[in-house]
Structure formats: C-alpha cells, structure tokens
Amino acid sequence: MICNNLSVNGEGHLTFAGVDTVSMAAKYATPLMLMDESKIREKMTIYREAMKEYFTEDSMPLFASKALSFKYIYKLADSENIGIDCVSAGEIYTAVQAGFPMEKAYFHGNSKTEDEIRYAMESGAGHFVCDSIEEVSVIDEIARDMGITQKILLRITPGIDPHTHKKISTGSVDSKFGVAIETNQAYELVEKTLALKNIELMGYHCHIGSQIFEYDPFCDAARIMIKFIADTRDMFGFTAKELNLGGGMGVRYTEDDPEIDYRANIRGIAEIVRSLCSEYSLNMPKILMEPGRSIVADAGMTLYTAGYLKEITGLKNYISIDGGMTDNPRFTLYQSPYTVLLANRMNDSCDYKCTVAGRCCESGDIIQEDVMLPKPCRGDIIAVLTTGAYNYSMASHYNKVPKPAVVMITDGEDHIVIKRETYADMIANEV
Ligand SMILES: *Cc1c(COP(=O)(O)O)cnc(C)c1O
Numbered sequence: 001m002i003c004n005n006l007s008v009n010g011e012g013h014l015t016f017a018g019v020d021t022v023s024m025a026a027k028y029a030t031p032l033m034l035m036d037e038s039k040i041r042e043k044m045t046i047y048r049e050a051m052k053e054y055f056t057e058d059s060m061p062l063f064a065s066k067a068l069s070f071k072y073i074y075k076l077a078d079s080e081n082i083g084i085d086c087v088s089a090g091e092i093y094t095a096v097q098a099g100f101p102m103e104k105a106y107f108h109g110n111s112k113t114e115d116e117i118r119y120a121m122e123s124g125a126g127h128f129v130c131d132s133i134e135e136v137s138v139i140d141e142i143a144r145d146m147g148i149t150q151k152i153l154l155r156i157t158p159g160i161d162p163h164t165h166k167k168i169s170t171g172s173v174d175s176k177f178g179v180a181i182e183t184n185q186a187y188e189l190v191e192k193t194l195a196l197k198n199i200e201l202m203g204y205h206c207h208i209g210s211q212i213f214e215y216d217p218f219c220d221a222a223r224i225m226i227k228f229i230a231d232t233r234d235m236f237g238f239t240a241k242e243l244n245l246g247g248g249m250g251v252r253y254t255e256d257d258p259e260i261d262y263r264a265n266i267r268g269i270a271e272i273v274r275s276l277c278s279e280y281s282l283n284m285p286k287i288l289m290e291p292g293r294s295i296v297a298d299a300g301m302t303l304y305t306a307g308y309l310k311e312i313t314g315l316k317n318y319i320s321i322d323g324g325m326t327d328n329p330r331f332t333l334y335q336s337p338y339t340v341l342l343a344n345r346m347n348d349s350c351d352y353k354c355t356v357a358g359r360c361c362e363s364g365d366i367i368q369e370d371v372m373l374p375k376p377c378r379g380d381i382i383a384v385l386t387t388g389a390y391n392y393s394m395a396s397h398y399n400k401v402p403k404p405a406v407v408m409i410t411d412g413e414d415h416i417v418i419k420r421e422t423y424a425d426m427i428a429n430e431v
Pocket of ligand 1: 064
C-alpha cells in the first residue's frame with residue numbers, strides 16, 4: 001500500500017501502525033484521527049541524522065508545527081532532539097506547556113503583534129525569523145525594553161517559483177513573505193539590521209513553498225542563498241552563521257505521487273551547499289530545515305462513518321460522512337488529492353465510483369471526488385489516508401461541529417492525545 005504502516009488483517013480490516021482501524025472507530029467513535037508515533041519519530045530521525053551527516057554537526061531540522069500543533073508533538077520533537085518553528089503565540093504557548101526547550105524554537109510570521117513578540121521573548125524563544133525592516137525595528141525596541149539581545153534570522157525571498165499550488169508557493173518576488181533579493185531590498189534590510197543594537201543577526205531564512213516533489217527548486221534556493229551570504233559578507237563584512245532553507249518537501253498522498261527519498265534529497269542539497277561554500281571561501285553555515293508536512297502527513301489517518309448514499313441517476317454518486325471540511329478543509333481549499341479506502345471491507349472489489357461528501361451546508365465540502373470503493377453502505381468505516389498534516393491544525397467549528405479526537409498509536413498501544421471536543425467546549429467562551 002501507499003505507506004508501510006498500512007496493512008489488511010484476517011478480517012479484511014485496514015490496519016494502521018499495527019492496530020485494527022475498525023476497532024479503533026468502535027472504541028473511540030468517529031470522526032477520529034489516528035497518529036502513528038513511530039512514523040513521526042522515523043521521519044524526525046531521517047532529517048536529524050541526514051542533516052548532521054551531510055551539512056554540519058550542529059545542523060538541525062525544526063518541525064514546522066503549524067502542520068500539527070499540540071502538546072504531545074512538541075514532546076516528541078524534544079525527545080528526538082530537534083527544534084521547532086512556531087508562527088504564533090498560541091503555538092509558542094502550547095510548546096511551553098509541553099515543556100519544550102524554547103531556545104530551540106524559531107518564531108516566524110509576517111504579522112507578529114507586539115504582544116506576541118513580548119510573549120515570545122519572555123518564553124525564551126531562541127530565534128525570531130523577521131519578515132520586514134519595520135518588524136526588525138519593533139523587535140529591536142522591545143528587546144531593548146526587556147534588556148535582552150534577540151537573535152534573529154532575516155527572511156529573504158529568493159525569487160523561485162516551484163511547481164506547486166499557488167496558495168502554498170511562497171518564494172517568488174510577489175509574496176507577502178520576506179524581502180526580495182531581486183529588488184535589492186534584501187541588501188538594505190541586512191545593512192539596517194546590522195546597525196541595530198539589541199539584535200544579533202545570525203543569518204538568513206528562505207522558504208519556497210510546500211508539497212514540492214522536484215528537488216531542483218531547493219538546490220536553486222540554496223545556490224541563491226549561499227551567494228547572498230557571500231555578497232553580504234563582501235558588502236558589509238558580515239558572515240552569516242546560520243542558513244535556514246525552510247520546509248516544503250512533498251508527501252505521497254496517492255499512488256500517482258512519486259516516493260521521496262528525503263535522505264537523498266538532503267545529501268544532494270548538501271553537495272551543492274558544500275561546493276558553493278568552497279567556491280565563495282565560506283565555512284559551511286549551520287543549516288536548518290523546517291519540514292512540517294513530510295514529518296507528520298503519512299503518520300496520520302482519519303476515520304469516518306458512512307452515512308447516506310445518494311445516487312443521482314445518470315450523473316454521480318455521493319456518499320456522506322460524519323465529518324468533512326471542519327476536520328479536513330484541504331480539498332475545499334486546494335483540491336488536494338487523497339487516498340480513500342473502505343476500512344471494514346478491504347477485500348471487496350473497488351468497482352463503485354463515488355464522491356465523498358462532508359456534512360457541512362456547503363457544496364464545496366468534499367473530501368475527495370470520484371473515488372473507487374466497494375459500494376458503501378451506512379455504517380461502513382471510511383478511511384482517508386495521509387491526513388496528519390494541515391488537517392487537525394486547520395480544523396474549524398463551522399456549522400458548530402466539534403473537533404474530532406486524536407489517538408496516538410505508540411508501540412501498538414492506542415492512547416488519547418487530544419480529547420474529542422464536546423458541545424460545551426465549543427460554547428465555553430460564549431457569554
Ligand atoms: C509552511 C512552512 C513550513 C513547512 O512547510 P511543509 O511543506 O509543511 O514542510 C516551513 N517553514 C515555513 C516558513 C512555512 O511557512
């Protein structure tokens with residue numbers, strides 16, 4: 001199957017991380033999100049070890065926690081000895097509550113508020129990744145007020161357009177993120193930053209987009225950024241100690257997607273970084289990468305219970321489920337592909353075409369269009385694979401639907417890591 005943590009047992013049920021998904025649905029009810037701890041650890045380990053081996057000893061992955069932010073995942077990141085990337089005070093708060101060592105946190109975002117900046121400094125967030133000169137000045141002032149020197153990276157727009165969905169492409173000149181090299185504004189930003197007293201500039205960051213399968217765009221970004229390091233050294237006598245190459249490596253959602261060898265990609269990018277560093281007479285900087293999707297996506301799966309089958313004569317079939325865009329808005333937002341299976345009848349032949357429709361009052365609330373399944377019946381368990389990234393973290397209360405429970409499978413044992421929301425939880429702040 002599409003991922004090695006999936007199988008079918010003697011009862012014809014789909015298994016995930018060694019557990020029977022149908023019995024998980026019976027035990028915890030649906031919609032339910034299952035997570036595979038060993039898969040998360042495996043991916044964190046691949047990045048950590050490959051980066052150490054191919055870049056420098058202190059190089060390190062940062063888990064981009066916007067992909068999936070809850071206490072347990074920060075504990076896993078800590079136990080795997082990697083850093084994190086946070087994009088809001090809310091993510092920082094969650095990491096702090098999990099006891100994460102915040103010196104290994106990088107605080108991102110193009111619109112950090114003053115309150116968030118103070119909170120991140122009080123929490124000891126090791127680095128800020130700054131998006132604009134105005135933001136750098138605000139951080140400098142707040143750091144002065146607080147009597148600290150804040151380490152930062154500057155987010156640079158390398159001017160790369162990877163082949164991915166427009167909404168998740170971030171590296172081209174016309175982006176709300178970062179400051180462009182092409183317009184020369186990136187050089188001005190470095191010069192101005194170096195003049196600030198309460199900021200220690202550690203280096204640069206770039207992030208070109210998400211769900212990228214080719215590996216050339218990463219190499220192009222590395223080339224541009226190493227040259228930028230050399231240029232700013234020559235212009236200002238400042239040598240960046242750190243280079244953060246962002247996240248974005250793709251994930252296999254369906255059999256049509258290629259398998260990605262993350263380790264080989266990292267090795268290839270490192271070869272380019274190494275040869276450019278020697279070309280420009282630079283020591284290799286500490287390299288950071290920010291994988292989000294590729295750490296957690298295939299470590300997650302969502303289970304739904306099938307509701308009603310609607311057959312529109314001569315046109316199309318819809319099977320309704322007890323969740324939808326409230327727990328997985330990605331088809332609605334990006335027409336994202338997913339693999340869908342009928343978890344309780346894995347040995348039946350998939351000869352029936354239907355569209356998996358969510359429960360919201362919104363025609364766009366679709367999980368996947370025209371999938372081939374055994375003809376589904378009310379009560380069947382529908383599994384949507386590879387939902388670990390940007391599902392729970394993007395979940396909403398639209399139509400006042402509570403968020404599902406998240407169950408972690410650790411060494412074959414299931415345990416709740418996020419409780420199912422109750423109706424009372426949803427109105428807790430209403431007065
Ligand atoms: C979204 C994002 C990431 C993570 O991207 P993935 O595709 O999930 O690996 C990393 N860094 C930044 C700055 C991001 O915005």
